[in-house]
Amino acid sequence: MMRRALQKGLTMPPSLADPADPRAAPLPRRGQGRVPSVWLAVLAALVVLGLMAGAIYARAIQITFGDLQERGENTLRLAEASLRGQLARFERLPGLLAEERAVRSLLLAPEDQALVGQANLxxxxxxxxxxxxxxxxxxxxGVTLAASNFDQPHSFVGGNFAFRPYFRDAISGGEGRFFALGTTSNKRGYYFGAPxxxxxxxxxxxxxxIDLDEIEMAWASNDLRIVVMDPEGIVFLSNRPDWxxxxxxxxxxxxxxRTRETRRYANxxxxxxxxxxxxxxxxxxxxQAEVEDGAETEYLLxxxxxxxxxxxxxxxxxTAGARQQALLVVAAILLGLGAAGFAGLIVWLRxxxxxERIALQAATQVQLExxxxxxxxxxxxxxxALRQEVEERTATEARLRDTQAELVQAGKLAALGQMSAALSHEFNQPLAAARNYAENAGLYLERGKLSEAKRNIGHILGMVERMGRISRHLRNFARKPNQKLRPVALEGVVQEAQDLLGWRLEQAGxxxxxxxxxAGLSVTAGAVRLQQVLVNLLTNALDATEEAGDRRLHLMARRAGGEVLLSLRDHGPGVPEQLQARIFDPFFSTKGVGKGLGLGLSISYNIVRDFGGALEVCNPPEGGAEFVLRLRAAEADGTSAEAAE
Structure with missing residues (x-):
């Protein structure tokens, strides 16, 4: 289709397409007879540009090399100053040390080992x-009697260095100065000798x-080479090791x-x-010198x-950078001149x-549109389609959250249903006791025994308080919590769970x-949801230890950095290792048929994860099973467990 559009846009008018039409004959071009003169002008312009390029390049080289030489001279002054400063530090020290008593005494008695030891130290x-x-x-x-490296593997003690110029100059009464590679240590150094x-x-x-390696390291540079040559023209210091x-x-x-006699560079x-x-x-x-890879490089010296x-x-x-910079200057100037010279030709060609370009662009624009x-x-x-899929996913996630919330609430209501029979006993027993206390209080009042009647009334109030506390815990446990996390006191939540399951603990012995x-340990959670987790874990522990001889349950909480570890351990058969990976899956249960839906641990796992924590299970070496809640620690703020959610 695009080809047809292009063909349509480039179709020639009939007057130009028909060769029989007299109007289709080629028109004479202006300036057709002056073509040779145009080429001569172009050739002359090229020659002029070449001469100008040579002159501009020569001038640019003078400028760039001048800047490069100025930089080299500054570097040279710094390098020379560092060398002179390092030598000046030690220049007069040999003469001063030669006057020390330990040195003079050693030379008076070179065989005395005690003097040798003192001089070494x-x-x-x-x-x-x-x-x-x-x-x-x-x-x-020329034999070395004592040295600072007497206790080193390459000690100078015993070595004869009479061949060195610094020894010959100093033994003659002058000052010895020499740079060489040590024949014993195989390390470079500058030697100062004094008689x-x-x-x-x-x-x-x-x-x-003295060691001049530090100065050499200070000369590190990616482009410059700094070298120091001895009187024979050999490089002994350089920031590039290949020279x-x-x-x-x-x-x-x-x-x-001379190099061989002085053994300046040892072996x-x-x-x-x-x-x-x-x-x-x-x-x-x-x-023009050879570098490491065998290629030659030009340097400004x-x-x-x-x-x-x-x-x-x-x-x-x-000099590569300077020459490249000069070439860039020439190229920039020539480009400017070339641009001005070919401006007319470009306009004519355009x-x-x-x-043709307008027609092609029109066809292309139609195709692109x-x-x-x-x-x-x-x-x-x-x-x-994407918006529809997002809406469906959002609705699905909302239904999933609602379902999860309903499952949590259903789990709590199921737990309440299981507790209803025992709780009726819990309410009936204090009601019967309260009735007896009331009847006895009436008899005591008739007989005028006010103290006994008052004591019975106090027992009645205690029974009423107990039933109110149980009712309040059931109401808090049954209602749906909000999702906001706050500091929750562990002791209060544990106490409420104990109150809710007191009948079950008593019934199971x-x-x-x-x-x-x-004391006062707090975590970041929701009080009601955390209470539900504890009720689920305690219920499972009681179910697991129905046939166990040891019915004790251990609930322990400890602070570990920014976390609080809350563990519940029983003495039952434990959780088989092959089932530990699936124990928190929905509808997975190790209990018999009709004894549970397999949702308690799954709900507890998701609740703890919503708190930003984790729920884990393991089998301690002592036996049984242990569930560990990892919760974020929080500072207690005085908020009660009932008001936290």
Whole structure:
């Protein structure tokens, strides 16, 4: 259908479709004879744009590389300052420590083990306080006599480091300074050496080794490379581990010899980074170097020399971002010029296609409107069906809630029916007793025995109060509760349940042992519904223990964090494990035929769940069954159980 609409919208008029019609002959186009000149103009414009692009790119590179170099110089100053600051902290400490009595005494008697022990302890404590990596004392023959790491697996004690330049410089009376990889610890460090003078003789050298790893960690950067090279041109500090112990150019014979003699890098293999240096107009130095994955990266090089240490600090800034930024500038300018240059051509092309596009859009719009109408009708029909289904579900849920409420009320009325016979006995007995007390009170009054008559009247009032209390509990139990939850005192609800089932307990010869601690424990629930749960559980417990020898029932309540655990345990046969998963299902009962509908536990389970709690069942190791109510704890507010619902 859409194809037919498009064909209908694009059908050519008869005057243009019929080639025999003289009006259908092609019309001459304006400017048809100037096509070669147009292409020459376009070619000239492209050449001009290319030259302009080259000049703009060169200028943009100067600006972006200038910003990159300024950032590198700032980073270089910070890196150099951190190195100088770390070295300055320990520069004068070797000379001061060389004057200590423990060091001088050791060099006077190097064989005295007591002096060696004292010197070891002194050096360890000093290294800890100063934050130095290691401090050790060397004899004039280069053998280490005492060290701060004397008790470590890689102790310097006994090692001969006479080959190190810091020892040779210090034993000659100067200051020893050297960076190297430890031959014993295999850790990098900077060594400060100072001569130990005893009298007029240099008897040994005290050396402090510091760790520069913290500075290296502070140089962490995702793009910049910060490297420090030794006098031979080998990188020994870098925030990128792939360049450590590698030179940026092959070592000459003299540099290789000095590195081997001083064993600056111990047994580590010194490699070479394939790198090529070049200069760019504007005073920029570039370095084309190999990175971890084997690819080459171009860096802008910024460096400074630390003459006192003989080091060269370099900051390498990747130029990819700067070149990309320059290309973006060129692209933006060229796009602007191109947009202005091709604006006329675009207008001409758009006018040429305008008629066809209008026809195509009209056909497409008709098709879209038809589809929108169809889809709207489908959606309206689906919405009507959905609303009908929602209404049916809402009505079903309402009927389900009403049915559940009726089942709850029916369960209570059934319990009341079961209690009616015994309750008639409960009412008849106090009525008969009250009549006897009344007759006796009349006889006492005739005889003038007022005290005995008054005592009998008091007994009559007690009987009336008892019958009123039972009637009030039955009325509260029978009425439908509202659904609002409030703080309910457990003791009151338990007492009312006892009053309602007192006849049943007495008839069955059962004993209900109540243990609620602490006093005044309250839960968030509805008093009447909670009372119904307790009545159901107590009734089931009495039914389960009809033939049991032990008729005791244990009702216990305890606080557990934000919950109150209310448990009822009997000494009956218990609930088989295979039935515990179904015990709370509606119409499921373990009693005989005619002894129940199987709704009591199901109703109790749903009531407790409405309270935001849970009802569980288990078989204790002592035997019997135990039902546990998990209810939310609440602070008592003085509301009575009768007024809570």
């Amino acid at each position: 002194y050096l360890r404590e000093t290294a800890r306080r100063l934050g130095a990596s290691d401090i050790y004392v060397m004899h004039r023959d 130990v003078n005893v009298g007029d003789q240099v008897r040994g050298v005290l050396v402090i080794k 450590r112990f590698r030179a940026l150019s092959p070592l000459g014979p003299e540099e290789a010899r 580590a293999e010194v490699g070479v980074v394939r790198a090529t240096r070049s200069d760019l107009r504007g005073g920029f130095s570039l370095l 910024t460096q400074a020399a630390m003459a006192d240490a003989g080091w060269t600090v370099m900051v390498l800034s990747p 006018r040429r296609q305008l008629a 038809r589809r929108v109408s169809e889809r709207t009708a489908q959606l309206a029909q689906a919405n009507r 059962a004993e209900l042992i109540v243990d609620i601690a602490p």
